Amino acid sequence: MKSAVETLDPTKVKLTVEVEYDELKPSIDHAYKHIAEQITVPGFRKGKIPARIVDQRVGRGAVLEHAINESLSGFYRQAVTETNLRPLGQPEVEVIKVPDLDGTEGELHFTAEVEVRPEVELPELSGITVTVDDLEVTDDDVQERLDALRERFGTLVGVDRPAVDGDFVVLDLTAKVAGDEVDSVSGVSYQIGSGNMLEGLDEALTGLSAGETTTFVAPLAGGEHEGADADVTVVATTVKQRDLPEADDDFAQLASEFDTLEELTADLREQAANIKSSNQAVQARDLLLEELTKGDVPLPAGVIEAEVVRHLEGEGRLEDAEHRTEVTEQTETALKNQIVLDILAEQLEIKVAQNELLDYLVNASRQYGMDANTFIKTIDENGQIPAMVGEVARSKALAVALRQVTILDGAGADVDLSDFIGSDEDDAAVAVAADETVASDETEDAAVVEADEKA
CATH class of the missing domain: 3.10.50.40 (Chitinase A; domain 3)
Known part of the structure; x- marks a missing residue:
């Protein structure tokens, strides 16, 4: 099979594919067998009808059409893989040549125009500095947590x-x-x-x-x-x-494992510090994403329009122009982030282990209020596992990237977020677990391709 790529614009290519007859023949043989099982010819058992009789009854053209429609998606995916394309939308396929109708020669030629992930150059991580809020726990922070605890017992x-x-x-x-x-x-x-x-x-x-x-x-x-x-x-x-109950030693004993209010407030102060440290990690992640997406990222208009229409139809607001503008902006931002993070994950050679994917799916099931096994089964049956792998890889890519940038607080001091973003040793442990690695192939997200024109 031969394939060539013509770039139409930064987010769209034309893929030309030439398939030799021998490569198409297994699908042609299968087409004859399938059609033979569907038709009735006196003197022949179903499924045992010779090819020449099938040709007489339904025509060689119908056999080729069946074979091409059956095999086209596989040839398309193979061509996408060989040309290292990253499709983002549905391809528009046109069959431009088919094998001879009266023989066993000729090739299948088709083209596929598809929107793809653009080439984007990301900034060097070592040159990025993000500044997060200071880690300062005030008496008001502690009092707020104490009051919230008192309200639970009010x-x-x-x-x-x-x-x-x-x-x-x-x-x-x-x-x-x-x-x-x-x-x-x-x-x-x-x-x-x-x-x-x-x-x-x-x-x-x-x-x-x-x-x-x-x-x-x-x-x-x-x-x-x-x-x-x-x-x-x-x-x-x-x-x-x-x-509210009085904040005293009796309340501390009622509401916690501590004997005194002093011990309880010390624990609340530590909790507040942990939350603020976690907030620093979230802030650093968001600021890094802003830095990575500052440059020009071409976006595929067709992919965006399809997602906007799907969203609006789901809400029954297809004619709401103001809401359409809002949804379009949100879709563009989400797709821009996805493109940048996918490129980042590839550059950092991110691997997703089975336990990481499982943790993500279990947490997602809780958010939807579903049994974890039921949720995972539903996701798998709907073919969404590759998308979930992609989500984990993007999140992990940001965490790994944060270890390579400079993170400062308001006073210019280095901020240690290793408790939240992991360490290089953690990644090494994942990398050696090759037998547990989940492959994520963007081409698998492409829907089954059918010819726009019948052979």
């Missing part, structure tokens, strides 16, 4: 006063659109300031005492009338405040 007590921010209100609510009731709830407990119900509800409840009623206008957040302005009537049946 009790709700009814009060005879107007509701204020932070109070809990047991309420009844009715929403009407054009005079018709479209929604109602009763006996719901809502904390003022949480902002997780209707827009304007916090303001409506503030200043309301138990037994009082108020009305306001708010857009509905879901349902058949989502986005429509509704006349909302809300009744505060009860107003409660959360009383």
Whole structure:
């Protein structure tokens, strides 16, 4: 098989493939066998009909069409591999030559225009410096964590006063659109300031005492009338405040394994420091990604449009021009990041071990609230394992790259993030575990190719 690549633009190529007859013959033989099983010819058993009889009944052209459609995707993937292309979208395939209809000679020629990953030159990692926030734990940080712990052990007590921010209100609510009731709830407990119900509800409840009623206008957040302005009537049946336990040694013993408040606050300070250190790692990662994506990265318009349409159709908002603009920007950013990180992963020769992929899938299953085995089986059946491998490789590439850049705090001091981004020794352990390495082939993400023209 011969293949050649013509670059049409930075993100699109034309792949020309020439397949010799001998390479196509196994598919032709299979086509004869498959068609012989589908037709009935007196005097012959199904599946045992000679090729010449099949030609007489359905025509040599139908056999070649069947063989080409069956084998085209395999020849395309082989050509992509041989030419080191990284397809990002669906190819547009055109068959331009087929073997002779009256003999056993001739070649299959086809072209495939496809959007591919562009060539991008990344900056030298050793020349990059990122500055993260200082690791400073204040007394306010500790107090905030202590108060949050006290709230977990707090009790709700009814009060005879107007509701204020932070109070809990047991309420009844009715929403009407054009005079018709479209929604109602009763006996719901809502904390003022949480902002997780209707827009304007916090303001409506503030200043309301138990037994009082108020009305306001708010857009509905879901349902058949989502986005429509509704006349909302809300009744505060009860107003409660959360009383917190005193922060003392007794509370420390109740809420933790410590005997004294001093020991508890020391532990809370350490927790706050660990969180801020983790935040430094996240900040460093984001800043590095910004540096890597600063340069010009050509983006394939067709891939972006297809993803935007898929997203909008899923939301039923295909005609929403304003939302389309927002989704397009998000898609462009995500694809730009993916392209850069895929190139980075290749340059750093990132390997993904089975245990790393498994950890990622298990964590993902928790986010979706699914059983891990069920989630992994679903992902596998949908052919999404290569995509998951790619996600792990990109994340790992950023962590490895962070070890090669300079990370400073606000005072210009070096920041050690090894607890969060691993070490070179960790990578060495993964690299030697060759028998556990999961291969990620970008070409496997390409969908099965079918000829645009029938042979």
